[in-house]
Amino acid sequence: MAAESALSTTAAGGGDRNAERTFAIGFAIMLGFFVLSPLAIYPIFLMKVMCFALFACAYNLLLGYVGLVSFGHAAFLGAAGYVAAHSAKVWGFPPELAILAGTASSAVLGAVFGWLAIRRQGIYFAMITLALAQMLYFFCLQAKFTGGEDGIQAVPRGHLFGLIDLAQTMNLYWVVLAIFAFGFLVIYRTIHSPFGQVLKAIRENEPRAVSLGYQVERYKLLAFVLSAALSGLAGSTKAILFQLATLTDVYWAMSGEVILMTLLGGLGTVFGPVVGAFIIIGAQNYLAKYGSWVTIIQGFIFVVCVLAFRRGVVGELGRYLRRSL
Amino acid sequence: MTVFGVPTQALFGQLLLGLINGSFYAMLSLGLAVIFGLLNVINFAHGAFYMVGAFVAWFLLQHLGISYWWSLILSPAIVGLLGIVIERTMLRHLYKLDHLYGLLLTFGLALIIEGLFRNEFGSSGQPYRIPDQLLGAQNLGFMFLPNYRGWVVAASLTVCLATWFMIEHTKLGAYLRAATENPSLVQAFGINVPRMITLTYGFGVALAAFAGVLAAPIYQVNPNMGSNLIIVVFAVVVIGGMGSIMGSIVTGFLLGVVEGLTKVFYPEASNTVIFVIMIVVLLLKPAGLFGKAQ
Amino acid sequence: MKKLMGSWLAGVALAALAATGAQAQMSDGAIKIGVLTDMSSLYTDLSGAGSVLAARLAVEDFGAAAKGMKVEIISADHQNKADVGSTTARSWYDVEKVDVIVDTPNSGVALAVNEVTREKNKVFLVSGAASSDLTGPKCSPNTVHWTYDTWALANGTGNAIVKTGGDSWFFLTADYAFGHALERDTEAVVTKNGGKVLGKVRHPLNNADFSSFLLQAQSSKAKIVGLANAGGDTTNAIKQAAEFGIVKGGQSLAGLLVFLTDVHGLGLQTAQGLIMTEAWYWDMTDANRAFAKRFAAANKGIHPTMIHAGVYSAVTHYLKAVEAVKSDADGKAVVEKMKATPTDDSLFGKGTIRKDGRKVHDMYLFEVKKPAESKGPWDYYKLRSTIPAAQAFRPMAEGNCPIAG
Numbered sequence A: 001m002a003a004e005s006a007l008s009t010t011a012a013g014g015g016d017r018n019a020e021r022t023f024a025i026g027f028a029i030m031l032g033f034f035v036l037s038p039l040a041i042y043p044i045f046l047m048k049v050m051c052f053a054l055f056a057c058a059y060n061l062l063l064g065y066v067g068l069v070s071f072g073h074a075a076f077l078g079a080a081g082y083v084a085a086h087s088a089k090v091w092g093f094p095p096e097l098a099i100l101a102g103t104a105s106s107a108v109l110g111a112v113f114g115w116l117a118i119r120r121q122g123i124y125f126a127m128i129t130l131a132l133a134q135m136l137y138f139f140c141l142q143a144k145f146t147g148g149e150d151g152i153q154a155v156p157r158g159h160l161f162g163l164i165d166l167a168q169t170m171n172l173y174w175v176v177l178a179i180f181a182f183g184f185l186v187i188y189r190t191i192h193s194p195f196g197q198v199l200k201a202i203r204e205n206e207p208r209a210v211s212l213g214y215q216v217e218r219y220k221l222l223a224f225v226l227s228a229a230l231s232g233l234a235g236s237t238k239a240i241l242f243q244l245a246t247l248t249d250v251y252w253a254m255s256g257e258v259i260l261m262t263l264l265g266g267l268g269t270v271f272g273p274v275v276g277a278f279i280i281i282g283a284q285n286y287l288a289k290y291g292s293w294v295t296i297i298q299g300f301i302f303v304v305c306v307l308a309f310r311r312g313v314v315g316e317l318g319r320y321l322r323r324s325l
Numbered sequence B: 001m002t003v004f005g006v007p008t009q010a011l012f013g014q015l016l017l018g019l020i021n022g023s024f025y026a027m028l029s030l031g032l033a034v035i036f037g038l039l040n041v042i043n044f045a046h047g048a049f050y051m052v053g054a055f056v057a058w059f060l061l062q063h064l065g066i067s068y069w070w071s072l073i074l075s076p077a078i079v080g081l082l083g084i085v086i087e088r089t090m091l092r093h094l095y096k097l098d099h100l101y102g103l104l105l106t107f108g109l110a111l112i113i114e115g116l117f118r119n120e121f122g123s124s125g126q127p128y129r130i131p132d133q134l135l136g137a138q139n140l141g142f143m144f145l146p147n148y149r150g151w152v153v154a155a156s157l158t159v160c161l162a163t164w165f166m167i168e169h170t171k172l173g174a175y176l177r178a179a180t181e182n183p184s185l186v187q188a189f190g191i192n193v194p195r196m197i198t199l200t201y202g203f204g205v206a207l208a209a210f211a212g213v214l215a216a217p218i219y220q221v222n223p224n225m226g227s228n229l230i231i232v233v234f235a236v237v238v239i240g241g242m243g244s245i246m247g248s249i250v251t252g253f254l255l256g257v258v259e260g261l262t263k264v265f266y267p268e269a270s271n272t273v274i275f276v277i278m279i280v281v282l283l284l285k286p287a288g289l290f291g292k293a294q
Numbered sequence C: 001m002k003k004l005m006g007s008w009l010a011g012v013a014l015a016a017l018a019a020t021g022a023q024a025q026m027s028d029g030a031i032k033i034g035v036l037t038d039m040s041s042l043y044t045d046l047s048g049a050g051s052v053l054a055a056r057l058a059v060e061d062f063g064a065a066a067k068g069m070k071v072e073i074i075s076a077d078h079q080n081k082a083d084v085g086s087t088t089a090r091s092w093y094d095v096e097k098v099d100v101i102v103d104t105p106n107s108g109v110a111l112a113v114n115e116v117t118r119e120k121n122k123v124f125l126v127s128g129a130a131s132s133d134l135t136g137p138k139c140s141p142n143t144v145h146w147t148y149d150t151w152a153l154a155n156g157t158g159n160a161i162v163k164t165g166g167d168s169w170f171f172l173t174a175d176y177a178f179g180h181a182l183e184r185d186t187e188a189v190v191t192k193n194g195g196k197v198l199g200k201v202r203h204p205l206n207n208a209d210f211s212s213f214l215l216q217a218q219s220s221k222a223k224i225v226g227l228a229n230a231g232g233d234t235t236n237a238i239k240q241a242a243e244f245g246i247v248k249g250g251q252s253l254a255g256l257l258v259f260l261t262d263v264h265g266l267g268l269q270t271a272q273g274l275i276m277t278e279a280w281y282w283d284m285t286d287a288n289r290a291f292a293k294r295f296a297a298a299n300k301g302i303h304p305t306m307i308h309a310g311v312y313s314a315v316t317h318y319l320k321a322v323e324a325v326k327s328d329a330d331g332k333a334v335v336e337k338m339k340a341t342p343t344d345d346s347l348f349g350k351g352t353i354r355k356d357g358r359k360v361h362d363m364y365l366f367e368v369k370k371p372a373e374s375k376g377p378w379d380y381y382k383l384r385s386t387i388p389a390a391q392a393f394r395p396m397a398e399g400n401c402p403i404a405g
Helices: A002-010 A018-039 A044-065 A074-090 A095-117 A122-140 A169-191 A192-203 A206-211 A215-240 A252-265 A273-291 A294-307 A310-322 B008-039 B046-064 B068-089 B101-122 B149-168 B171-181 B183-186 B193-220 B224-238 B243-265 B275-286 C002-025 C048-063 C082-096 C109-122 C150-163 C177-192 C211-218 C232-245 C260-266 C285-297 C306-325 C331-340
Strands: B138-139 B142-144 C032-036 C071-079 C100-103 C123-126 C143-145 C168-173 C196-203 C222-226 C252-255 C273-276 C344-345 C349-353 C362-370 C381-387
Touching: A018 A044, A044 A169, A044 A206, A044 C082, A074 A095, A074 A122, A074 A252, A074 C252, A095 A122, A095 B149, A095 B243, A095 B275, A122 A252, A122 B101, A122 B275, A122 C143, A169 A192, A169 A215, A169 C168, A192 A206, A192 A215, A192 C071, A192 C349, A206 A215, A215 C082, A252 A273, A252 A310, A252 B101, A273 A294, A273 B149, A294 B101, B008 B046, B008 B149, B008 B193, B008 B224, B008 B243, B046 B101, B046 B193, B046 B224, B046 C196, B046 C306, B068 B193, B101 B224, B101 C002, B101 C048, B101 C273, B138 B149, B149 B171, B149 B193, B149 C082, B171 B193, B183 B193, B193 B224, B224 B243, B224 B275, B224 C048, B224 C273, B243 B275, C002 C285, C002 C344, C032 C306, C048 C071, C048 C100, C048 C285, C071 C082, C082 C109, C082 C150, C082 C344, C100 C273, C100 C285, C109 C143, C109 C177, C123 C306, C123 C381, C143 C306, C143 C331, C150 C177, C150 C252, C168 C177, C168 C211, C177 C196, C177 C222, C196 C211, C211 C232, C232 C252, C232 C260, C273 C381, C285 C306, C306 C331, C306 C344
Parallel strands: C032 C071, C032 C100, C100 C123, C123 C143, C168 C196, C168 C222, C222 C252
Antiparallel strands: B138 B142, C273 C362, C344 C349, C362 C381
């Protein structure tokens, strides 16, 4: 697949020291940015960026490292949001448990969707995930507990571990940053584990991976579940952050958005999705006044990325620096 | 009178409405199937072209006073040309790559087109009046059937069958089918395959525009009219078998009717029934009901 | 690692500093009004840009500039999405230093903004949204519900129809907070008056095709098909009901929330005979007519709906309260002042605001004129009866509002 040929130039061998140092520097820069930027930038915007960055990284695990194009990832973001919001509001869960509940339910959902979808490849895989997600959308539209069109509103942020008051914006900020960093490191570890090497082998040449004796389906399913669970972590955190869970997060347009973030940032790059999420959320934020221009510009970025910029921002940067980022 | 505890009046009424919806599914999935057959591209922008078709008709009537009947020809022609331009300038460059890039590109195009129209016209619909010749309704005993909706079913059936006939029973269609099977061989016989691909895309898109014109008086002309429909139509194409002409026509009408039935017996599931069928079909018969296993 | 820890602590400290800095700036002398409304979808005509215009006219007439008060107006489109509405409200309050949000048609969005406003202790003046929950279980010391609500609509239109023989109903309900509230409140009125509800069906917001819902309404054999929806949904349903012969078949339509702009869009031929409850109509008093003339001149000829008038009236009263309190910083205090002061403006006349946030005034039952009765565009209503303020709104005790006391 051509997607892979673009990828393999950037994704160099995982284990060597140089790559690890590059990662450490990149990670420090990123963390430094998120620690300092609330001084200058609206913290709620930054928290939103981090939620979506985590979502896009989770998506990238599937698209960039296994080569599976899911067109239904909104399902995991949204479903987790609903579960987290409902458990925090109705059952009175503290935030850490609510987020855990959301994440767990997305993992389960991912197992079901994945089990159905990985039987097929390529376009079929994309269409099945899209259809499954759309089913979930209609379920959420009609189910009682989701509040339909209104969503679940006024979700309490609560106290983390009964101690830290998350209603204070900056308290919440550090928590979101910690969650984001945790999810990001989990993904990095996964990619660079033996498990991740097998995933990449599947991406490069599935028949060969099969002939080497790997149970490809099982690896794909595991990657799918992990991606779904981390998307769920992002979704639950977002629900607690905005105190709201709505249909927007399960709608298919959201699945398109996460593809866009990943594609724009750079498929199969560790930092790409973060950059992509930052650009897209930033554009949405600053162009919100101009109505539909957000959608138009997103569409335009899509077209440009597909036609001429398939490596994405970080992919191009990596090529320029001759590093795998 | 009742069937399974449901008044026949409601049953027949919903079946008929299902058939009308099915007409749109059939026309749109036919276009998608034709395009997919030759280009191997899932045209995500299909819903957007359907919407543009309706808007062109609205514009022609509102600003140039051109009637509905002319729009049925003019609008597909204009939108078909737009499709040809897009194929020539963008899609063409992606054939060497993975099929998914085609999906992503057309997804982006759909966002651009719908965004532009939403910007210009807002998302409340523009009314388009039913042509005078088709005003009124027939009392069928179990329901009032507006004449216009009857016409939609007839027009859709005609266009679908004509397309099928053209592809399966004419020389042009034979080239097309041959090019689908083995493009390089057909090229070697001196047939201009790239041009054929361009025209096929234009034709598929024109079909969507035709459906859009038919839809204008029923659903109003709205920038979002295609975006939700298109996902259902994707499911229809997958169920029918991607690339299968007759499959997409039959499945289109059939699923419209199934949806109508669901509205009678279990309305809560009417939005999801098509997706459920799609999953079952994919698990049991991955190539689709009418598709050939590759 | 140590270094990292250090920068983290510095970050906390600096951020805390930034937060207090923001607090001190809040009362910055300028009053900032945010009009959060539907700028692109089915409620655009009845609120939208017209609401921004109404707010601007209110500020002009109040003479803010002459009194040395600096008033700014900004606006945004909530796209009828609760999450967009709540995010916009939050960043308006945090970043743009908005002091008051007005209008907000779409009850789902309004309920979300209601919560953010309470949290941030600002002011929310509702004109466009209808759900009576805003002064019921969800009432807030920071919110005033100005123009109308679902209880008032049900009470006006529902009563009138049941009493003239429309005693069996089928509801076509928009599937979100507003539709549910309107259906619930109307059903209560219908059953209280001895009528029956034979069935109901929920349709998605901004729906294009009503055919299968109308078919269900038809087979229910109910005398009245109640449309618990608004704006584009109502006009679409009415048009398609004509197409499918609902009225010819002997059933009547009851538009529970119909606006002047809807009647304009439908045309009198289709809309004639509809009965509706409204808080305000432009052709009732000289002051109203003068306002309508000014409004239409600046708004492509489109005449004001009751929502536009409500925005004007609410903003006027808000500015008076801020002038009296001499500060816009404490939202709760401003709303308390608004409640303590009787309302009085050129459009809604004299009235009061109750403890639960409900603005109280007369409501009117109108009937849409026949084409022959109308003298021209926008001359659409004739008055059937006036519902006095004391009976027009839900008694405070029945609302379950925790702050009603």
